Amino acid sequence: MRKGDLYEEDYNLWSDLQIAALKNRDVDALDWENLAADLDYPKYWIDHQLVMVISSLLELYGDFNAEDFEKYHWKTFVDTNRFMLNGVLEDWPHYSEKIKFAIPKAYLSAVNLMERHGKGKGFEFKFPDTCPFSFEQILEDGWYPA
Structure with a gap:
């Protein structure tokens, strides 16, 4: 499953994964497009x-x-x-x-x-x-x- 698909299908899980990626500084796991839109x-x-x-x-x-x-x-x-x-x-x-x-x-x-x-x-x-x-x-x- 693509990161963007998870954003649409299970926002809470997507959010938890993005927070974990940020905390771990795992830039490859970040869904940049949705993350930027979500923050803005x-x-x-x-x-x-x-x-x-x-x-x-x-x-x-x-x-x-x-x-x-x-x-x-x-x-x-x-x-x-x-x-x-x-x-x-x-x-x-x-x-x-x-x-x-x-x-x-x-x-x-x-x-x-x-x-x-x-x-x-x-x-x-x-x-x-x-x-x-x-x-x-x-x-x-x-x-x-x-």
């Missing part, structure tokens, strides 16, 4: 999911005089993206620190999105300079800003 992809995916969660929380935080249906929509969006991020942390708990570190940058992106979104709706809202949501709140199932 989660950062961008996590950043995207984080911006989506924070921007949705900001929509609720700012309220923008939203109707109940729209609030439900944003809560659903928050829940969906939280589910994805929490799934990452279940599989790769070491990404917890990466997510914490990414919050300030994701917050700035989310504020930019929400300011443009609010202006398009005719609302002006001044968001705090720093993220008003803790790491735990961002990931806590069922938590929304009051």
Whole structure:
């Protein structure tokens, strides 16, 4: 079986073998293509999911005089993206620190999105300079800003 096939068929085994190869400095056993993609992809995916969660929380935080249906929509969006991020942390708990570190940058992106979104709706809202949501709140199932 080729290394790339194992990546598709049994990711956990592939991952264990790649870790062992790295620890043993066995460069011939490394699946370079999938290893590089695997190390690169989660950062961008996590950043995207984080911006989506924070921007949705900001929509609720700012309220923008939203109707109940729209609030439900944003809560659903928050829940969906939280589910994805929490799934990452279940599989790769070491990404917890990466997510914490990414919050300030994701917050700035989310504020930019929400300011443009609010202006398009005719609302002006001044968001705090720093993220008003803790790491735990961002990931806590069922938590929304009051």
